[in-house]
Amino acid sequence: MMWWGGGWYPLMFGPLFMILFLVAVIATVVLLVHWLSGPAMPPYHAWPGRTPLDTLKERFARGEIDRVEFEERRRVLGE
Numbered sequence: 896m897m898w899w900g901g902g903w904y905p906l907m908f909g910p911l912f913m914i915l916f917l918v919a920v921i922a923t924v925v926l927l928v929h930w931l932s933g934p935a936m937p938p939y940h941a942w943p944g945r946t947p948l949d950t951l952k953e954r955f956a957r958g959e960i961d962r963v964e965f966e967e968r969r970r971v972l973g974e
Contacts, residue, residue: 947972
């Protein structure tokens with residue numbers, strides 16, 4: 896009567912519940928960190944009064960885009 900008449904079946908529930916408990920703890924920690932960190936990427940907010948052309952000019956001035964790309968994008972924005 897050491898195993899309550901169940902044989903070895905009670906032995907497999909211990910590791911199973913331990914694994915389920917660890918999965919629940921890890922999932923809780925991950926969800927909590929995700930919730931506390933906020934959105935992954937903040938929404939884009941343009942400065943009031945700024946146009947897309949102003950942003951394009953700044954990118955050209957910083958050297959992020961070359962003259963050909965600047966002219967092409969400026970033409971698209973003008974249409």
